[in-house]
Amino acid sequence: MKAAASRPNLVVVGSGMVGQAFVEECVENGLSAVYRIIVVGEEPRAAYDRVHLSEYIGERSAEELAIVAPDWYAQHDIELRTDVRVDAIDRSLAKLTLSDETCLEYARLILATGSYPFVPPIDGKDGPGRFVYRTLEDLDAMRAFAGSCERGVVIGGGLLGLEAANALRNLGLKADVVEFAPHLMATQLDPGGGQMLGELIAELGVGIYTSKATERIESDDDGPTRLVFADGESLATDMVVFSAGIRPRDELARDCGLELGERGGIVIDDACMTNDPLIYAIGEVALWQGRIFGLVGPGYAMAAAAAAHLAAEPEPRFAGADMSTELKLLGVDVASFGDAHARTEGARILCYRDEVARVYRRVVVSGDGSRLIGGTLVGDTHDYRPLLMKMRSQIDITNASAALALPAGLDRAGTDEGGVGDLPATAQVCSCNNVDKAALVAAIDGGAHDVASIKSATRAGTGCGGCAPMIGGLLSARLQELGHEVDQGLCEHFELNRQQLEDAIRAGEIRDFPTLLERCGRGGSGCEICKPVAASIFASTWNDHVLDPALVGLQDTNDRFLANLQKDGTYSVIPRVPAGEITPQQLMTIARVAEEYDLYTKITGGQRIDMFGARVDQLPDIWRALTDAGFESGHAYGKAVRTVKSCVGSTWCRFGVQDSVGLAVRIEERYKGIRAPHKLKLAVSGCTRECAEAQGKDVGIIATENGYNLYVCGNGGMRPRHADLLAVDLDEATLIRYVDRFLAFYIRTADRLQRTSVWLENLEGGLDYLRKVVVDDYLGIADELEAHLQSLVGSYRCEWKQTLEDPDKLALFRTFVNDDATDPAPLYVRERGQRRPLFEAEKV
Amino acid sequence: MSINNGTARCEQWQYVCAIQAIPESAGVAALVAGTQLAIFRVGERVYALDNYDPFSGANVISRGIVGDRAGTPKVASPVYKQSFSLENGACLDDEAVQLRVWAVRTVNGAVEVFA
Numbered sequence: 001m002k003a004a005a006s007r008p009n010l011v012v013v014g015s016g017m018v019g020q021a022f023v024e025e026c027v028e029n030g031l032s033a034v035y036r037i038i039v040v041g042e043e044p045r046a047a048y049d050r051v052h053l054s055e056y057i058g059e060r061s062a063e064e065l066a067i068v069a070p071d072w073y074a075q076h077d078i079e080l081r082t083d084v085r086v087d088a089i090d091r092s093l094a095k096l097t098l099s100d101e102t103c104l105e106y107a108r109l110i111l112a113t114g115s116y117p118f119v120p121p122i123d124g125k126d127g128p129g130r131f132v133y134r135t136l137e138d139l140d141a142m143r144a145f146a147g148s149c150e151r152g153v154v155i156g157g158g159l160l161g162l163e164a165a166n167a168l169r170n171l172g173l174k175a176d177v178v179e180f181a182p183h184l185m186a187t188q189l190d191p192g193g194g195q196m197l198g199e200l201i202a203e204l205g206v207g208i209y210t211s212k213a214t215e216r217i218e219s220d221d222d223g224p225t226r227l228v229f230a231d232g233e234s235l236a237t238d239m240v241v242f243s244a245g246i247r248p249r250d251e252l253a254r255d256c257g258l259e260l261g262e263r264g265g266i267v268i269d270d271a272c273m274t275n276d277p278l279i280y281a282i283g284e285v286a287l288w289q290g291r292i293f294g295l296v297g298p299g300y301a302m303a304a305a306a307a308a309h310l311a312a313e314p315e316p317r318f319a320g321a322d323m324s325t326e327l328k329l330l331g332v333d334v335a336s337f338g339d340a341h342a343r344t345e346g347a348r349i350l351c352y353r354d355e356v357a358r359v360y361r362r363v364v365v366s367g368d369g370s371r372l373i374g375g376t377l378v379g380d381t382h383d384y385r386p387l388l389m390k391m392r393s394q395i396d397i398t399n400a401s402a403a404l405a406l407p408a409g410l411d412r413a414g415t416d417e418g419g420v421g422d423l424p425a426t427a428q429v430c431s432c433n434n435v436d437k438a439a440l441v442a443a444i445d446g447g448a449h450d451v452a453s454i455k456s457a458t459r460a461g462t463g464c465g466g467c468a469p470m471i472g473g474l475l476s477a478r479l480q481e482l483g484h485e486v487d488q489g490l491c492e493h494f495e496l497n498r499q500q501l502e503d504a505i506r507a508g509e510i511r512d513f514p515t516l517l518e519r520c521g522r523g524g525s526g527c528e529i530c531k532p533v534a535a536s537i538f539a540s541t542w543n544d545h546v547l548d549p550a551l552v553g554l555q556d557t558n559d560r561f562l563a564n565l566q567k568d569g570t571y572s573v574i575p576r577v578p579a580g581e582i583t584p585q586q587l588m589t590i591a592r593v594a595e596e597y598d599l600y601t602k603i604t605g606g607q608r609i610d611m612f613g614a615r616v617d618q619l620p621d622i623w624r625a626l627t628d629a630g631f632e633s634g635h636a637y638g639k640a641v642r643t644v645k646s647c648v649g650s651t652w653c654r655f656g657v658q659d660s661v662g663l664a665v666r667i668e669e670r671y672k673g674i675r676a677p678h679k680l681k682l683a684v685s686g687c688t689r690e691c692a693e694a695q696g697k698d699v700g701i702i703a704t705e706n707g708y709n710l711y712v713c714g715n716g717g718m719r720p721r722h723a724d725l726l727a728v729d730l731d732e733a734t735l736i737r738y739v740d741r742f743l744a745f746y747i748r749t750a751d752r753l754q755r756t757s758v759w760l761e762n763l764e765g766g767l768d769y770l771r772k773v774v775v776d777d778y779l780g781i782a783d784e785l786e787a788h789l790q791s792l793v794g795s796y797r798c799e800w801k802q803t804l805e806d807p808d809k810l811a812l813f814r815t816f817v818n819d820d821a822t823d824p825a826p827l828y829v830r831e832r833g834q835r836r837p838l839f840e841a842e843k844v
Numbered sequence: 845m846s847i848n849n850g851t852a853r854c855e856q857w858q859y860v861c862a863i864q865a866i867p868e869s870a871g872v873a874a875l876v877a878g879t880q881l882a883i884f885r886v887g888e889r890v891y892a893l894d895n896y897d898p899f900s901g902a903n904v905i906s907r908g909i910v911g912d913r914a915g916t917p918k919v920a921s922p923v924y925k926q927s928f929s930l931e932n933g934a935c936l937d938d939e940a941v942q943l944r945v946w947a948v949r950t951v952n953g954a955v956e957v958f959a
Contacts, residue, residue, distance in 0.1 A: 456937075492914065525869070525886070527911035528920035528927075553870035557907045557922035565922055569902030817861045817872040817883070823903050840901070 007036040008107030010310075011096060013086050013252070015041025017050055018283035018299035019112035020068060025307035027076050037078045038104065040096075042085045043135060046073070051296055054163045056139050057170040065136070089256040091276055108278055108310060111253060111266060112303075115246035115284040115294070120155070123216035129223025129239040133164040142241065145223070146171040149238035153177070153227060155214055156243035157184040162329045164241045165206055169330070176207035176235060178227065180244075183210055188325065188336035192353060193376040196360035200332045200379060209235065246294060248285040261287040270317040271309035272302050280306045293321055326384045335384040338374030338391050339364050347373060350405035354379075363387070363405050370398045380407060385470065393427035429474070430460035430467045440471065444478045451475060490752060491529040493521050498533055498677060498752045505537050512538075512550045532556045533752050536639055539675035540747045543795040545802055546638075547809045558637035561813070562799055563619055564610075568826040568837040572612040573599070573622055575631035576672060579646040579664035579684070580607025589629040593622055600834045605716075606643035606681065608634060613835055615822055617815045623800045632798040633673065639753070640675045641682070644668035645693065649686030649703070658703030660686030663732065667701075670736070671743065673799070674792050677750040677759075680743070681716075695723040698756040699739055704728070708735050712742055712770070715757035724760070724767050727775055737786060741774045744785035857949070857956040863890065866955070871919065873906040876959045881946060882906035883955065884930055886917055891930040892946035892957050897921045905943065 010031065012019050023039060026032045041047075048065040056065060073080045085099040089109070096104045117132035119125055129149075131142050146152065152168040154161045157179030168175040177184070183194025184201070198208045213230040217240055227235045248265045259267040259275040265287030272280045272288075282302035284294055293299065298321035305318040324337035342349050346367025353360050361383075363375040372391045377384055387404065390397065397404060423429075425438035435458050443457040451472055455461045461468045489495035496504065501520065510516050513534050517526060526534075535554035539546060546552070546559050558564050563571035575590070590609055594601045597618055599611035614622055623633075636642060644667050647653065649660030664684040671682070683694035684701045694700025700711035706729040714723025727738060750759040763770060772778035803809045815822050827838045860874045866885040873895050874881045880895035882905040895903045900923035908919040910930070917930040927936040933943035947958035 493911075524915065525910075525912045525917070527913065527918075528909040528925060531909050531911060549867065552867050553910065556909065557904070560907065565904075565907075567900060567902065567923070569900070569904045569923075811865070812867070815873060816875040816880075817865050818859075819875040821875055823873075823880070825901075825903050 007034065009105055010035035010037045010108045010110070011104060011106040012037065012039045012110045012112060013096075014112035014114055014283070014285075015039050015043065015047050015080065015082070016112060016114050016283065017047055017067065017296050018114070018303050019110070020047035021300045022110055022112060022282060022303035022307055023078060025304050026310075027078075029307055029311045029313065031307060031311050032076055032078060035107065039073075039078065039080045040084055040086055040098065040104075041080070041082050042099075043137070044083050045136075046070075046080055046082065048136065050134075053133070053136070053139065054167040054170065056136055057143065057167045062136055086252055089252055089279075091256050091279075094278060106278070109280070110306060111274075111279065111281040111285055112283045113249040113252065113285045115248050117160075117242060118245045118247045119242045120214075120244050122155075122214055124219060124224075125217060125242070127219060127223070129219070130217070131239065131241045133160060133167070133241055133243050139167065142167065142239070143171060145239055146173055148222065149173055151176065151237055152239040152241065153235060153237040154241045154243055155227075156245065157181070157208070157210065158187060158243065158245065159185060159327065159329070160246075161241075161243035162201070164243050165201075166330050168239075168241065169204075169206065173239075174205070174207075176209065176237065177201075178209045178212050178214055178229075178235070180213055181210065184208065185329075185334070185336075188323070188340060189334070189376050189378070190341055190362055192351060193334075193336075193340075193360050193362060193378045196353070196358065196378045197329070197332060197334060200358055201330050204330055206330065207235075246284065248287070248292060250285055253281070253285075261290065265292045268302075268318075270305065270319065272306040272318055273309065280309075282306050288318060288320065291320070293323070295321075295323060295325060297321060298323075324388055326381050333377070333379060333381040335377040335381040336375075337384065337388050338372075340374045340376045342374065344373055350401055352405050352407065354407075359407060361405060361407060363401065365397065365401045365404075368398075369401055370396050372397050372401070372404060383407070385467065389423055389427050389429070389470075393424045395424060429470055430458075433459045435460035437474065440474055441478055444475060445482070449475070449479065449484075489522075490533060491527055493517065493524045493526050493530050495522055496520055498537070498754075499749050501533065502537050502541070502748055505534075506541055511542055511544070513554055526554075528556075529752070532559075532639075535559065536675050536677065539640075540792065543792055545797075545799060545809075547799075547803060547806075547812060549808070552812065561616055561619060562623075562633060562637055562803065563614065564637045566612060566837075569823065570613050570615055570826055570837075571619060572610050572636075573614055573619070573626075574604065574608050574610050574634040574636035575626050576634040576668070577608045577643075578668040578672070579644055579661050581646075581661055581665060586629065586631070589626065589631070593625050596625075597622060598835055600836060604636075604643075607645050608636075608643060610636070613826075613828070613837075615815060616813050617822060620804060620810055620813050624804055627798065627801050627804060633800040635673045635799075638673070638675055639678050640673055641668075641671045641680045643681060644671075645681070645683040645697070647684075647686050647689075647691035649684075653686060655689060656686030656703070657705055658686055658708070660684045660692065660701075660703055663701065663703075663708075664692075667736075667739070670793055671739075673796055674743065674747075674789075676743070676747045678753050678755045680756070696720065697723060699742065701735065707731050710735060710738055713756040713760040715755055717755075719757070721757040726767075726771055738774050740789040741782050741785040742770075744788045745770075745773060748785075748788075855958070857958050860955045860957055863950050863953050863955050866890070869910050871906040871908065871910065873903070874957070876946075876957050879959065881957065881959075882908075882919070883948065883957070884910055884919060885955075886910060886930070888950070889917075890948050890950055890955055891917070892948040893919070893928065893930065893933050894943040896943075897923055897926075898941055898943075899924050899926050 046068045049067050086096050087099055088097040094106050117134050151174040153176040154164045155178050157177045165175040165177050183191050184198050185194055202208050214227050215230045216228050218225050224240050250264050250266050253266045266281040268281050268286045268288055272282050274281050283299040302318050305316050326335040342364045347364050351362045359379040361377050364373050366373055423437055427437045429437055439458050443454050448454045448457045461471050504520050531554040546555055563573055594611050599613050602610050604610050644664040646660045646664035650656035680698045682699040683692040683697040685692040685694045686703050694702050695711050696714045696716045700723045702709045708730050710727045711723035712726045715721040828835045866872050871882050871884040874883050880903050882893045882895040884891045895905050897904050904922050907922045910919050918927045920927045928943050933945040935941035949956050
């Protein structure tokens with residue numbers, strides 16, 4: 001390997017998103033080993049996500065907007081110099097002069113200086129309370145000033161202007177937008193679309209002033225007071241943000257004599273090379289075939305082209321980019337693609353405007369009506385991707401153009417989701433990773449028969465994920481074409497789904513996996529998908545101990561060790577604390593156990609205490625101590641009834657109308673440990689203040705003056721869902737009966753790992769049907785469901801207590817079958833008074 | 845019989861446990877010549893692999909669920925669920941990853957590993 005010092009310098013000027021993308025390309029294609037890469041950026045930090053700048057006000061910190069890990073540069077031996085500007089380029093000496101008065105030689109130079117916000121020459125444009133919207137520092141300045149303001153105005157109603165208006169709103173200000181053109185987003189939208197966007201945004205309380213030329217900004221000592229327009233009208237304001245377009249930052253290039261366009265921008269060729277073969281330009285500063293591209297996507301494409309050219313690779317080259325884009329502006333969905341303004345000669349327009357649902361949709365077709373060439377969507381952009389693909393693939397739309405203009409015209413339902421079936425092979429499906437339909441079809445034909453395999457084979461869908469439904473649709477369509485029945489089966493070993501297996505196990509009284517495989521399987525010996533499903537059904541049907549010899553091999557590791565596996569191979573332990581009610585003595589037991597085994601302790605979201613870091617061989621001793629003190633297994637490791645959360649209720653609370661803790665204890669004692677297709681969380685609130693958050697649970701009960709309201713199918717987690725009200729003002733006996741029926745119905749009919757929320761969403765007939773089954777006994781199975789649930793309640797035993805009494809089961813908890821040693825691997829450090837595993841980077 | 849891809853040490857058959865100590869269609873961990881092995885039993889067949897899971901960095905392969913993929917007997921790591929062939933240790937989800945395998949046999953109900 002060459003000494004680092006002898007590598008020639010590759011200097012990147014500009015540390016924005018495109019500059020960073022270029023450096024990452026260099027790491028990928030090996031250029032970082034050939035060149036010593038130095039990035040010079042004038043901002044005080046590494047590259048960040050400028051596209052989501054407005055989120056910096058409020059939800060995301062500078063760290064969260066970062067797109068590079070802090071140690072990324074060091075890891076890849078790349079030098080980042082922040083807070084430094086390049087003052088001059090000396091092309092004859094191939095040398096840069098920097099603002100810190102040092103010099104830097106370059107073998108190759110990449111200009112990724114981006115653009116700056118244009119501030120129109122308005123009288124009063126300078127002074128306190130005037131801002132531009134480009135960097136985190138700009139937003140910090142806006143935030144500092146906004147404290148003393150009530151309203152702010154953005155001059156410029158383009159994409160960035162609306163983003164800036166959103167930032168003002170997030171700062172708590174009344175926001176106004178002033179636009180010179182007759183409508184908003186004039187670059188991307190036609191007048192009709194821009195008008196609809198204006199109406200939708202005005203409804204949010206943002207003042208929209210179009211066709212307004214700002215003549216001057218009047219101010220007092222504190223800052224702006226009002227804008228005065230050319231038509232004599234005025235608008236009161238406390239601060240002003242300019243967003244009247246961007247200009248390329250080409251001053252360095254200009255000073256050193258690089259070729260520029262008439263209105264600025266550094267002229268580049270398809271390899272992004274300037275007229276100096278040592279210098280490339282990429283991103284918003286570059287001018288390609290007379291055009292500047294003000295979006296990040298084309299900038300990334302330029303970065304890839306420049307890096308490829310430097311590495312002497314024949315492709316990719318920059319081939320232009322259409323400015324198609326899909327956005328959410330102030331919560332309004334907007335999309336624009338292709339020739340949105342119908343500038344192509346002979347172009348024809350089909351337009352749909354719905355003032356009730358507030359949806360605008362315009363498609364532009366070729367003069368002969370055979371090709372889709374562009375369009376705009378406002379208010380509803382569901383069809384953006386299918387339309388975009390129909391345009392890019394140039395499929396024949398003769399006689400179909402009217403359907404394209406109508407929101408219901410594209411068949412979004414059914415198997416061909418996104419309408420990919422009729423696209424040609426060259427249609428790009430995943431634009432993040434540039435994967436076309438042919439590549440996806442090849443992957444499917446090559447044996448990738450589920451979305452995950454297609455993703456790993458082609459990388460499609462691994463970027464923004466927006467094309468995932470289309471991949472699914474294409475998969476179904478292709479499999480049908482190939483004569484495959486689309487496999488609804490559980491896995492390669494069963495063509496039945498979970499519900500069908502449940503029926504088979506119950507009706508056939510099957511109690512072990514080999515019998516199930518023989519009667520219902522399609523060959524093979526099972527896998528990590530079907531075995532836990534079988535184990536779950538066996539448990540919720542026969543309720544035998546999960547570590548019985550015939551069942552132990554089917555259990556996921558959590559069930560096999562009756563504890564929760566953590567990343568270092570140790571487990572965590574959660575004893576049951578019904579309703580979250582715990583005595584000081586019980587707390588002391590937990591404290592003693594945690595102290596003795598040096599377990600990291602944390603309060604869970606379900607009102608219990610989790611103890612982490614237990615080795616397999618320690619689990620029986622820990623549980624002996626816990627069960628001796630009266631604790632039972634908490635089933636935190638199982639797809640099972642977990643907790644019944646409660647508020648303190650009428651026993652103490654001034655507002656409670658029922659004894660929520662008492663009911664929660666009774667409910668948790670009743671349903672504890674019952675296994676199900678997925679975990680189940682319950683809660684009881686003592687009044688409508690809902691302190692137990694019951695409406696976020698699978699089963700939620702809220703006390704009323706007259707009894708209890710029963711909510712079902714709520715969920716927190718990745719996809720929160722508010723629970724639905726199933727029945728009102730129930731007495732306790734009826735409540736329990738309904739919960740019995742509900743749980744048994746879910747256990748019998750849900751799919752593998754399907755929470756109640758998704759189950760309900762997929763249940764034909766939805767909530768009304770569920771209510772009919774549970775409340776009205778529409779199917780005539782209520783008695784059977786209740787009996788099923790009662791049998792599970794009746795056969796409950798504490799799994800840990802039984803395990804401790806059975807030497808064969810205890811033998812499963814040895815670390816090594818042939819040695820009393822313990823696993824030496826997990827390494828720990830102490831943090832905030834407790835033990836935690838070392839992170840990867842901390843292991844030497 | 846499996847192939848010995850392991851690094852040579854004492855190179856002899858070493859007793860590990862009785863075959864009944866391994867639950868049917870499941871695994872146990874064993875410490876043999878200082879190395880952690882995952883030993884699996886599928887019917888009368890016994891397999892020995894590294895217990896170390898390269899994806900999680902934890903010694904947990906023995907705790908995975910045993911089964912097959914298209915007829916190849918395999919175990920799925922309990923942490924991130926990658927599958928490994930019991931026969932040759934190859935990761936079935938990532939060509940670049942490989943577990944070592946050891947020769948293993950049963951003699952009168954005793955499981956022995958060549959290590």
